[in-house]
Amino acid sequence: MSDRNGLSPHNHVSGLKSYLQIEQEMEVELGRPPTIPEVFLRTHTKKDGTFVDKKAQAVHEAYKKRREAKLAAQDNDESSDGTSRRSELSHEEDDELFLQSTYINDRGTYFGVGSLGSYINGKRKYPGSSSTFTTLQQQLEDANRKIEEQAALQAERDAEASRVAAEALRANQIFL
Structure with missing residues (x-):
């Protein structure tokens, strides 16, 4: 429960539920498997939409910047060669952008993904089969x-x- 360089102690709002349980509930709600960033938002924002701590907010903002940059790059690719590209990211791309945006501790554990961390690095499967x-x-x-x-x-x-x-x-x- 240390101060963690001014970022305050790590908090989440998942209670006693594991992140995997929350992911499964979200899948039923959404009718599709949620992305890691969607689970992160559910577990790191209060009911009023504010983040539980500064670190969670910093991770989300870094993710949003990376996502916007990737989508802008796709739009630029589309306009330069005249071919139509999708304007959304795949599940895998979205998860990867989040993982690039979050912190990793000394043991290689990603911040903010809880029990979903065991599915990362090739173990996590994606919609349709996963x-x-x-x-x-x-x-x-x-x-x-x-x-x-x-x-x-x-x-x-x-x-x-x-x-x-x-x-x-x-x-x-x-x-x-």
């Missing part, structure tokens, strides 16, 4: 498909067993 919700949904679909395959296989086996039993019964009747 979020916990999507992954669980896919696992459920896979499990249901396997159950259906097993049920079909069991029905084939039962039919074969019935056929064999019927043939055995006919063969017994012939010998009697």
Whole structure:
């Protein structure tokens, strides 16, 4: 709880919830996986929209500057070659800009990402295949498909067993 060079002690408003839990709740709310900057804003701003501390505000401002510069560079690229480019950043690009804007402590831990830090550096997956919700949904679909395959296989086996039993019964009747 030291002063951290005039930046005051680190605070967040996530309470007892992990950042991963907050990310999962936001995914349900948004209908898509949130970016790290979106989770950061949720966990580092009060209900009135003010930041919980100066360091969080500095990180967000640095991120916003990098994001604006990247979008401006994309717009310049578009106007110079006449081709149409997207005016938004991908999930990965947005996360990367945030990570470039935040602080890293002596242990290599990113400031402001909490339990999401374990998904960074190639481990974090992105929309469509990555979020916990999507992954669980896919696992459920896979499990249901396997159950259906097993049920079909069991029905084939039962039919074969019935056929064999019927043939055995006919063969017994012939010998009697």
